[in-house]
Amino acid sequence: MRVRFAPKLLIVVGLACLVFAAEAGSGFSPTTAQVATPNFFDQRQRMTKPDLDGRSRVRFLTTTNYPPFNFLDQRGRLAGFNVDLVRAICEELDILPRCQIEAMAFRDLVPALKRRDGDAIVAGLSMTPDTRRDLAFTEPYFRYPARFVTRRDTPVTEPVADALAGKPVAVAEGSAHAAMLRAFFPQIDRRQFATRDEGLAALKKGEVAAYYGDGVGLSFWLESNAAEDCCSFSGGPFLSDRFLGEGLSIAVAPRDEELARAIDYAIGQLVENRRFSELLLRYFPVSAF
Template sequence: MRRFSITASAVLVATLAVASFAPAAIAKEWKTVRIASEGGYPPFNFMDSTGKLVGFELDLAEAMCEKANVTCTFQAQDWDGILPALLAGRYDAVIASVSITDERKKQVAFSKPYFVLPASVAVPKDSPLKDASPESLKGKTIGVQSSTVHTNYAEGVYKDSRIRLYPKQDEANTDLAGGRIDATMADKPTIMDFLKSAEGQACCKLLADIENNVEFHGEGIGIALRKEDSDLKALFDKAIAEIHADGTFDKISAKYFDYKLN
């Protein structure tokens, strides 16, 4: 017994000695970060006349990259493939109004929320609807962008309505204007941007805001990242805190919205 104890102790000491000299895992030093955004969700992210990605989130991304002292490049990616392409390594982060949900957390990591988006419902100007309750919209056709929290919310809450899915919110807006659906549900800033457009002013109106439901809408909007890139998450978390603390977020938000985002 004594010999076994001595031998085991010696092995333990030797193991600890080797471990003490083993190189520690070194965090990646991020100098360039490749960021993807959809480019089809104004005013958050969209393409300008030259084909450049622009919008509220692109301005935020540039401010965050400056705070993090990294050079960022931007590329457009269709919404349906935006998280799979992140996981495949085509870019390092997604800044595209991605709501933080438990379901998405199974696939990717998220930064802390950089803002929280209210949701709203728009209808034709001559709509008799008085509110956006499931009872009011029973039997009605609601258009939502596919693979969004609004899809989950509409399908989970408006069980007696017909839910029509669209690749882009602009397509739902066009069908609303054309009388092919009874309502559309999206982030409030997106709905308001549509209603301020010539097409929106001519056809449609705001019906109601939707109260945030964490089960469906998530905790807020965050930067999607690969789970192994914890060092990049730390950089962005710090940058998000700084742009909120020094007024940068409010300054950028005021360029796009006439109400306060948190």
């Protein structure tokens, strides 16, 4: 599937948002009733706008099965946060008419890039020692926070470690979040469940004081019919490179540092002019942060 981008006007009306920086491995908590949208880009960097005039086209590779980042909409068109982010990047770099995005199976992404059948991968490819050997990466533009979810009638106040000390907290058995909960909150009584759904069901019944897991997935659960408006986030969010990885970046060929730095420049501009916040609010109406 190939999609060519046509210029599109983005209009932001009445969006209340807060942009704040987050450092790796730290916990942070917004203290405002506004919707919080994170900024993981270091705005102290001062980069000049790159010149990509020598490129006849820039081809981004993605998948269709990673909602809300990449998916097919009801009309079968490629959509999602990453797709709109690519469009915005290309607009900032003044290369929109030369931008393409192609969807394929996840397993085919890296081989396609190595064959030069694409220039960049924007599909949640993890930064690991193996991928770093074969690819170069932009700076992370999104990171997955861990969050506590509690019943609305029994919210947890900060500091959450003290509020939940000795209390039962559900977590998915064998997950990174279970290991993170043990390391970060040793005084909490961890109750491991085979699945997230089982742990959340125990929370709804009042059998545990909280559930600890992926903030992004939980933000969508909170708005779902399954939650029955029972619960909300308490404390956090919490970040950890060790347990949750370095986040989402765009991968390019190892010798294409020029494109990686150009993408970094564009994302920095999107953060500065708040378009990045607009994209987050569009696809994550309940902030995971």
